[in-house]
Amino acid sequence: MEQMEQIKQTKQIKQIDQMNIVVIGHVDHGKSTVIGRLLSDTGSLPEGKLEQVKMQCRKSSRPFEYAFLLDALKDEQSQGITIDSARCFFKTAKRNYIIIDAPGHIEFLKNMITGASRAEAALLVIDANEGVQENSRRHGFMASLLGIKQLVVLVNKLDISGYSESVYNGIRSEFTMFLDSIEVSPLEFIPISAREGENIAVKSDKMPWYRGMTVIQRLDEFKKEKPLFHKPFRMPVQDIYKFTMYGDDRRIVAGTVSSGKISAGDEVVFLPSGKKSEINSVEAFNSPVEVSVSAGRAAGFTLKTQIYIHPGEIMCRTGDELPFTSTAFRANLFWVGKSPMIPGKKYKLKAGTMKASVYLKEIINIIDASSLDEGASRSEILRHDVSECILQTLKPVSFDRFSDNELTGRFVIVDGYEIAGGGIIMEPVQESLSYLAEHAVRRDYRWVKGNVAMAARHTRFSQKPRIIVFTGEETLEWEGLAQALEQDLWREGRNVYYLGLSNILRAIDNDGPRASIDREEEICRLGESAHLLADAGLIVITTISGLDNYEYGMLKLICEPHEILLINAGIVSADTIDALSIDSGLEAGEALSKIKTSLRDRDIIPDFQI
Amino acid sequence: MIILDELESQSIYILREAYREFKSLCMLWSIGKDSTVLLYLARKAFFGHVPMPLVHIDTRYKIPEMIEYRDNLVKEWKLNLIYGMNRKAIDEKRTFPDGNVDRLTCCKSLKSDALRQTLNGEGERFIFSHSAGKYIPDTSREAYTGVIVGVRADEEGSRSKERYFSPRDSESDWRIEDQPPEFWNQYKTDFSSGTHVRIHPLLDWTELNIWEYIERENIGVVSLYFDKGEGIRYRSLGCYPCTKPVESKSKNVPEIIEELRSGRFSNIAERSGREQDKDGGGTLETLRREGYM
Known part of the structure; x- marks a missing residue:
């Protein structure tokens, strides 16, 4: 075994380092030429490619350009500007690079961000003759928002200005001032001519005034980013696997560890639900048994106790500093959506593995990314804007500040079917009244009542209205029980109604076929329907799978003033003290009588009929 | 972190996202080294199981050893394998070089068209029955909305522009000029009906990475x-x-x-x-x- 480990280690030492870098900057400032040069000067082109492209140029009698090499590698059919981020592969003596060519045209900003968000380091190209342009600034700013810490600025096309030191210095000081204003410090400025290959792979003799590194030397100096080993443990739960159909009884909590380290025996807490357990084992296929897992690894765990948790929660370690849990946060957000982001509209927030409904609550500031002028006051966030704003979610979400933990401090916004924006979280915001509470207050204020008092309904029906909610892991099993309860109470003469969740989803506010209705929408619709029926004096019975404490809270809020009796069937889903628990093993008749006893104890149905 | 570990973790993350987001998911298996590595990664992601069907497009011109290898692995790993083909084009000899069409047309009908029909459920599909030990007609007409494919960005130009989650319309068309944004590890997982999404867990792997991983994990090819x-x-x-x-x-x-x-x-x-x-x-x-x- 030990010997095997050794063999594995020596093999790994032989492996070559690999790094993703992105080349950004204003359109036509020479990004593709820089990449073409890098590929060609490091001998990374496929055999015969250079000759082939030169030949094609001769045939079509246009001068050869290094940028054509890139087009040839990318099969780019519409010549000219780069539309999408494409990857190229090249290698130096030190390591292999995946180099991402990002479009400089504003129209393709979303593609630029897509490319840049995959990168560990960036080369920002500025044309010495055109100087600092709108997208030089915008891309510099975006790189910092995306969390790229290693930035090198290439001042290109110096051949045209006769390799002038003063031209270079002018640009250098202008851009440094700009970067200072957004708190970005570049590692270096390099004067180059990509077309002539000056200071790319070989030190230029045309610019003796420059004593720094060539582009390739500088690339090789970039530090490989390390996973966040030393931060508190975080693992966004991606899924809970139970492959019982393959005869596998393990219940595995799966996800990729974003920071820190966890070991078997550690106590863990899932946020936002707050449920606790202990790591029982680290699970893996075809690997030696391990007891701990660190940042960066796609992992799986079994827990000591069976608790019900949703994908999207963050698994943390008890004792570590925990993430914030809140229904609002302040963010720096960039928007690339076709339509503007507007207050009051529902969007989807995705952060880690979590999804939640989100609203734009307040625009604090709009930053014109091209000039970085602050203070444009607008009521909506337009395409290509960067905004400091407050976002509000329906239910509490857990996150870190980006400055504390970048992986759990960033998010994207989905508008309809499309990712339309993204951003980083600055800090949580305390709210006086949650979105849902506000809604309930408004609704009740405007609620039009008939002339029959609730007390009169109690007397006539010999019952108090109540909403009985069955929840558990597999609702199907419990639907039968819920329906049996309805029938039983009906025979007793109660006014009772079984509310099927799927009926509501199909019937209410249905705007045609949709891919999916999200979970929060489900709960809101269920709550509103139940609220209405209870208001009519009925006992309402319904089932919903895996209701957690927050969702239960949402439901309670929507159903007010009517009360809910929660029945946890099987594995405990919402662990509130007022819930009734029914074991999986319990026979249907016993379960029914247990529930009915509880209804009597709570005075929902009286012991005797009047 | 070692590059192979990084790539492995990223691919597993993508596979798990796909499994979570797509109710009707399948994985293409061409029998080649890349999609075989992908199959192995799926077993890692799902702790020894492959919880989605594998789809193979048979052109009847595959090198015979490939089919033999496929069926052996299906039995050994108890895989759920479905194959489809463009039988009409094969029967009508619209093939290259023994038929009367060029390479491109042959590729288009035996691979692209066959794939489209197999995925949307319009074409004939055959499924391996482990109890019968042979392929039987697939009675399901289910259309797959998520399709996991083992392409790599370093293979050639058009693949270098791919997204990890890449939507195709009902005609399988790829709108290369208007691809969805992918920020960090957030992918497009919401889509209107009629579209399906190609999922590419191996996009960042190079040919060399694939072989190094095959060696490290001792994967049979x-x-x-x-x-x-x-x-x-x-x-x-x-x-x-x-x-x-x-x-x-x-x-x-x-x-x-x-x-x-x-x-x-x-x-x-x-x-x-x-x-x-x-x-x-x-x-x-x-x-x-x-x-x-």
């Missing part, structure tokens, strides 16, 4: 990749009329790795043995816009 003493082997697998072996004396995985790192293949494109890539510029991009893998 079809023996066509190795020289059996004649000084030739396949570097990339496809249909026999359009796939030529390359001259190479690599007899095992370590020798292939050496050949790719510093040997004669370090600067020669992997698909140099694939003829459909050669018919002028942009051919493969055209094929891929219309649904080719």
